[in-house]
Amino acid sequence: MNWVHTAVIVLHVLIAAGIVGLVLLQRGKGADAGAGFGAGASGTVFGARGAASFLSRTTATLAALFFATNLALAYMGDRKPDAPSSVMDRVQTQSQTDTASDVPALPATPPASTQDVEAPAAPSQQEPQQ
Numbered sequence: 001m002n003w004v005h006t007a008v009i010v011l012h013v014l015i016a017a018g019i020v021g022l023v024l025l026q027r028g029k030g031a032d033a034g035a036g037f038g039a040g041a042s043g044t045v046f047g048a049r050g051a052a053s054f055l056s057r058t059t060a061t062l063a064a065l066f067f068a069t070n071l072a073l074a075y076m077g078d079r080k081p082d083a084p085s086s087v088m089d090r091v092q093t094q095s096q097t098d099t100a101s102d103v104p105a106l107p108a109t110p111p112a113s114t115q116d117v118e119a120p121a122a123p124s125q126q127e128p129q130q
Helices: 003-025 029-037 051-078 087-102
Strands: none
Touching: 003 051
């Protein structure tokens, strides 16, 4: 695995963690009921419009980056190297080269003339007489 692939994986994981954190920070639709009981102070921290627009834009940006890194990882993973990719591929290629060089070639079919070969005679099944 080269360093670019590793860097994209690390960036992908960090973006995913950022998305999870931002989604957990955002208020849901039912959170407006809490504003009547004193929970409306978030407007002073993030500006006049509140945290909704800032967090929403940041989440959308991170989502776009997440899809971009996902496509980059899919592209990098699709390329097939020339070397065997698994241990089983290595074992199969080694066994094919070993058997091809060590074992002499055998004829593919038996000889055509079978007239010279006689089947053994079956023993007689007669019972002894008393």
